[in-house]
Amino acid sequence: MTQHHKTQVCIIGSGPSGLLLAQFLGQAGIETIILDRRDRTYIEGRIRAGVLEQGTVEALEEAGVADRLYAEGLRHDGFDLAFDGTRHRIDLKALTGTSVVVYGQTEVTKDLFVARENQGQRFFFDVSDVIPSDLKADKPTVAFRQNGEDHIVSCDYIAGCDGFRGVSRAAIPADVLKTFERVYPFGWLGLLVDQPPVSDELIYANHTRGFALASMRSPTRSRYYIQCDLSDDVSDWSDDRFWEEFATRLGPDTAANLKTAPSLEKSIAPLRSFVSEPMRYGNLFLAGDAAHIVPPTGAKGLNLAIADIRVLSQALLAHYKDGSDHHLDTYSETVLKRVWKVERFSWQLSTLMHQFPENTPFEKRMQRAEFDYIASSEAASRTIAENYVGLPLE
Ligand code: FAS
Numbered sequence: 001m002t003q004h005h006k007t008q009v010c011i012i013g014s015g016p017s018g019l020l021l022a023q024f025l026g027q028a029g030i031e032t033i034i035l036d037r038r039d040r041t042y043i044e045g046r047i048r049a050g051v052l053e054q055g056t057v058e059a060l061e062e063a064g065v066a067d068r069l070y071a072e073g074l075r076h077d078g079f080d081l082a083f084d085g086t087r088h089r090i091d092l093k094a095l096t097g098t099s100v101v102v103y104g105q106t107e108v109t110k111d112l113f114v115a116r117e118n119q120g121q122r123f124f125f126d127v128s129d130v131i132p133s134d135l136k137a138d139k140p141t142v143a144f145r146q147n148g149e150d151h152i153v154s155c156d157y158i159a160g161c162d163g164f165r166g167v168s169r170a171a172i173p174a175d176v177l178k179t180f181e182r183v184y185p186f187g188w189l190g191l192l193v194d195q196p197p198v199s200d201e202l203i204y205a206n207h208t209r210g211f212a213l214a215s216m217r218s219p220t221r222s223r224y225y226i227q228c229d230l231s232d233d234v235s236d237w238s239d240d241r242f243w244e245e246f247a248t249r250l251g252p253d254t255a256a257n258l259k260t261a262p263s264l265e266k267s268i269a270p271l272r273s274f275v276s277e278p279m280r281y282g283n284l285f286l287a288g289d290a291a292h293i294v295p296p297t298g299a300k301g302l303n304l305a306i307a308d309i310r311v312l313s314q315a316l317l318a319h320y321k322d323g324s325d326h327h328l329d330t331y332s333e334t335v336l337k338r339v340w341k342v343e344r345f346s347w348q349l350s351t352l353m354h355q356f357p358e359n360t361p362f363e364k365r366m367q368r369a370e371f372d373y374i375a376s377s378e379a380a381s382r383t384i385a386e387n388y389v390g391l392p393l394e
């Protein structure tokens with residue numbers, strides 16, 4: 001027997017996009033249902049982003065979920081770019097007047113889950129066979145199965161917040177959907193360790209052996225990455241092998257401060273740039289990774305998702321509170337304008353900071369020349385800085 005549900009907005013996906021949208025709508029008294037194919041423990045446990053733009057911090061504050069972020073987040077006024085041992089600090093504060101906050105995506109997700117619980121609105125975890133339908137109808141529907149039972153949600157709008165491998169994007173007809181993609185010829189091997197960070201601020205390093213990133217989660221927990229081959233498996237990388245490679249790529253002066261310990265987590269993520277257009281079809285709206293992916297080099301994935309939700313939530317509020325659909329009608333065009341600019345920055349920084357197997361000696365010299373230009377030009381450094389702290393929403 002199928003269970004029928006009614007709501008105003010059905011949100012597919014309970015990652016940062018879906019959770020923040022639910023929080024904003026819930027604050028305004030708009031009813032939502034959130035579905036996720038995973039459960040809360042799994043979602044909270046995913047190690048992903050670590051750097052929040054000021055705009056993201058403000059959005060989380062508006063959503064009433066920033067208390068722990070303000071108490072535990074680490075404000076960073078700059079970061080280093082390193083090229084074969086030469087380091088150049090991008091002084092975010094001096095160049096842009098603002099900065100970023102280091103606070104893990106896992107913590108953002110936990111804070112949003114607690115807020116959702118306090119709202120007492122409906123979650124469905126461990127769902128399967130999620131099918132968005134009737135996207136052009138006044139009341140689109142989302143069918144799904146949970147614990148062997150069939151469910152169907154009737155709603156005003158569907159928010160596709162189900163990430164890169166979700167079902168929402170695929171619900172847009174193939175003759176309407178346009179996709180754009182660049183898959184990079186390498187991955188990132190990430191490691192989490194309970195040791196103080198090797199440096200007070202992040203270091204992005206391009207070494208002849210490959211890229212490395214020294215990041216962190218707290219004064220006692222560090223998050224490190226090295227570029228690895230796409231054919232690599234995590235089992236190919238013992239902790240000792242990782243530490244040796246990471247230290248080599250950081251260079252002896254920086255590595256002198258490196259404290260190692262057994263890894264808490266190790267994983268390999270592929271890198272891609274991806275955009276799908278449009279981000280609206282009928283009463284389905286895509287947001288976050290469901291619509292676009294950036295290589296993590298620019299620390300933009302999570303921030304881009306939050307930026308989409310800031311626009312989408314305002315557009316839905318205008319519909320329900322003022323009866324105005326202008327922002328819903330312009331949503332896709334509005335967010336895509338910024339998405340492409342952020343894609344450009346993430347692609348540019350990835351192209352600058354990684355070793356590409358196919359690069360010719362000339363292209364390697366171009367990488368070095370671009371680094372030297374950034375290091376010697378305030379204007380060039382400001383370009384990096386204004387993208388890193390986050391471009392304006394519109
Ligand atoms: P998410 O993918 O976080 O959430 C989508 C949710 O939808 C998931 O909970 C999933 O279970 C659910 N879902 C999927 N299919 C479904 C279905 N059919 N039915 C119901 N639910 C479904 N960004 C950075 O800024 N910095 C980083 O260092 C960084 N590292 C990353 C490493 C990895 C391995 C990955 C995959 C991403 C990384 N990102 C990083 C990007 C990441 O942070 C995303 O931008 C962010 O999670 C986007 O949030 P959402 O759009 O909510 O998508």
Ligand code: PHB
Pocket residue numbers: 048049050051202213215216223296297298299300
């Ligand atoms: C992280 O801390 O996980 C992190 C930080 C900056 C990036 C990517 C990942 O660009």
